[in-house]
Amino acid sequence: MADLNPIHAWKRLLALPNDSRAKTVAVAFLTAAVCAVFVSGATVILRPIQAANRAAEVQLRLESLLSAIPGMADLLAASDAASLSTLVIDLDRGQAAEAVTPESLETTLLDTSSWTPLSPEQDLAGIGSRPDFAQVYILREEDRVALMVLPIAGAGYNGPIEAMIALEGDMETIAGITITDQSETPGLGARITEPAWQADFAGTRYQDPSGEMRFAVARGPAGGPYEVDGITGATRTGNAMTRMIRFWLGPMGYGPLIDAVQRGEF
Amino acid sequence: MLAREGLLATLTGPLLERNPVTLQILGICSALAVTTSLDTALTMSVSLTIVLVLSAAIVSLIRRHIPGTIRLIVQIVIVASLVIVIDQVLQAYFFDISQRLSVFVGLITTNCLVLGRTESFARSNPVLPSVVDALGNGLGYSLVLIVIAALRELFGAGKLLGHVVLPLAEEGGWFTPLSLMLLAPSAFFLLGGLVWALRSVLPEQAEAPEVTPPEPQEPR
Numbered sequence: 001m002a003d004l005n006p007i008h009a010w011k012r013l014l015a016l017p018n019d020s021r022a023k024t025v026a027v028a029f030l031t032a033a034v035c036a037v038f039v040s041g042a043t044v045i046l047r048p049i050q051a052a053n054r055a056a057e058v059q060l061r062l063e064s065l066l067s068a069i070p071g072m073a074d075l076l077a078a079s080d081a082a083s084l085s086t087l088v089i090d091l092d093r094g095q096a097a098e099a100v101t102p103e104s105l106e107t108t109l110l111d112t113s114s115w116t117p118l119s120p121e122q123d124l125a126g127i128g129s130r131p132d133f134a135q136v137y138i139l140r141e142e143d144r145v146a147l148m149v150l151p152i153a154g155a156g157y158n159g160p161i162e163a164m165i166a167l168e169g170d171m172e173t174i175a176g177i178t179i180t181d182q183s184e185t186p187g188l189g190a191r192i193t194e195p196a197w198q199a200d201f202a203g204t205r206y207q208d209p210s211g212e213m214r215f216a217v218a219r220g221p222a223g224g225p226y227e228v229d230g231i232t233g234a235t236r237t238g239n240a241m242t243r244m245i246r247f248w249l250g251p252m253g254y255g256p257l258i259d260a261v262q263r264g265e266f
Numbered sequence: 267m268l269a270r271e272g273l274l275a276t277l278t279g280p281l282l283e284r285n286p287v288t289l290q291i292l293g294i295c296s297a298l299a300v301t302t303s304l305d306t307a308l309t310m311s312v313s314l315t316i317v318l319v320l321s322a323a324i325v326s327l328i329r330r331h332i333p334g335t336i337r338l339i340v341q342i343v344i345v346a347s348l349v350i351v352i353d354q355v356l357q358a359y360f361f362d363i364s365q366r367l368s369v370f371v372g373l374i375t376t377n378c379l380v381l382g383r384t385e386s387f388a389r390s391n392p393v394l395p396s397v398v399d400a401l402g403n404g405l406g407y408s409l410v411l412i413v414i415a416a417l418r419e420l421f422g423a424g425k426l427l428g429h430v431v432l433p434l435a436e437e438g439g440w441f442t443p444l445s446l447m448l449l450a451p452s453a454f455f456l457l458g459g460l461v462w463a464l465r466s467v468l469p470e471q472a473e474a475p476e477v478t479p480p481e482p483q484e485p486r
Contacts, residue, residue, distance in 0.1 A: 018333045018334060024335060028336055039350045042354045046357070049359070057361065
């Protein structure tokens, strides 16, 4: 009669010679199963804390971006009417997306149908394809837009750069920038995270009155109202920032949204 | 008594005499990448030591039942699982540092140091010596990382653990930072210098030259 006692079966398994086929398969399976349980458990248990960390990080960057903009602290403190609202934008139409909320944005973007592939000529920022929806922050003062904060991304020298750029109410002047993620060379390209460099963006215009995109990170000190100072030894990172900002403020990026705000639709 | 001395030797041996980084030149990739500042190096050292000790303990515990044909895969699966768990814990509780360590915690999996210890020591020794050996090697790795990171952060940024030690010239002090120290090559130079210094003090570490150059001959 077969011995069905699991303890005996376990002992029989352990007693098998190490190189027998059954034991090889059993050890491989057991190791994989135990490790899988362990890894999945850790991931599932820790995920809420990690998500909270990421959200806090974005919030922190947003606050530091806002506080770095000249006059913004006064504006926020002065009136209760000045409030920061979060909005998901349909980039193609330049309007608020009805079907997508900030909560459902992440799930929506997992679907490849909500991304637009970019041709090489369009793809200034080097991102390959562009999400159709983006979460932007709009600061209103009474009933006009005083500031709009837009998330942007692009390919840097060593890896992707993610940033948030703030436009003033006229939608023609950059109010500030903050880098949320980058992996540029420490000491050179990574200096884009330094507040001293970012401070130069405030008051820079990105297009001339005819609407032509003029923004650039200069090679060396900035010349003219459309340039910011370059970083010595980080030409490629600077060029990447130039292309990224030109793309996202252009017609394939937030152009339609910027037009809509200028028409007073927000 | 004798066993205890043996354990002590197992623990202290890898610190200087058989240091995994400077003698065996293992784990160089991470030693270069995470040593730009002291806090990332410390986190990396602690993570690697924990992974090393736990994987040595587990491998040693099941050493009699690992089939020879799949032993490397079993060891790598165990190490990789531990690494993922550590990475998740870092992302949950040390978010800032885990952002700066980026992929290098994940790359502990492929650190030759870990597999080297489980394969060459833990697989053929009981749990206690294996754990002590792993701890010793982890500490040896940590020692090198901390020395290099301290030098790089001190001379590259004038700080230690974020505290200003050498006031920077641009902030009104006198010290002009050496930007080279923040780039990967400086870790090569420092590590090379460290290996040279160690082998000068302990000449038995120097390897015998593999080839002897031919004697110069007068042209005829």
